[in-house]
Amino acid sequence: GAVVSQHPSWVICKSGTSVKIECRSLDFQATTMFWYRQFPKQSLMLMATSNEGSKATYEQGVEKDKFLINHASLTLSTLTVTSAHPEDSSFYICSARTLGQGGNQPQHFGDGTRLSIL
């Protein structure tokens, strides 16, 4: 149980292109989804938190106009990197969490998207 699917797994595109990444919870309803960025040999850096039906909460230093997040249903969240540039190249990972008492359920992660901007 608790499977999170992330698509695509790998994207290569030209500078200036917008890229959309999908994150789906396959066998549970995810009231909250999270988007992370991971640089080589570093830990996960939280970019934003999204709740179904409401605006995402972005971490300090993350440009909300650059990284658009939509959480339209209890099983789907999308991250769109707008007008991507080489410095946006990274490994993006989503996670999903079920609703539960105290909000202390574990997050379950997708397999990430490797984004390379030429």
Add this chain to the structure above:
Amino acid sequence: EDQVTQSPEALRLQEGESSSLNCSYTVSGLRGLFWYRQDPGKGPEFLFTLYSAGEEKEKERLKATLTKKESFLHITAPKPEDSATYLCAVLMVGGTSYGKLTFGQGTILTVHP
């Protein structure tokens, strides 16, 4: 300042050589501590949740324990397939209700046959 520190950064073991990974935390209040395993090019895979000091969880060759200041991930008789980066993350009392995690830097475990 709330911090999560994992040690060692890297650990090399021979197959069958048991050892422990450490995750120490200095947070204002702990709601939960999570262990994950991450393989190269993949997302983290959930292993354990620990909620209170004294709690222990086991899964195959792995055993996680928790005190008021740190958690240990004990690996008994490891196999090469246990090679991965092990991440711990804490959920704090003072965090937002959305369950934001603070991750340690991870321990890279390599098990040689």
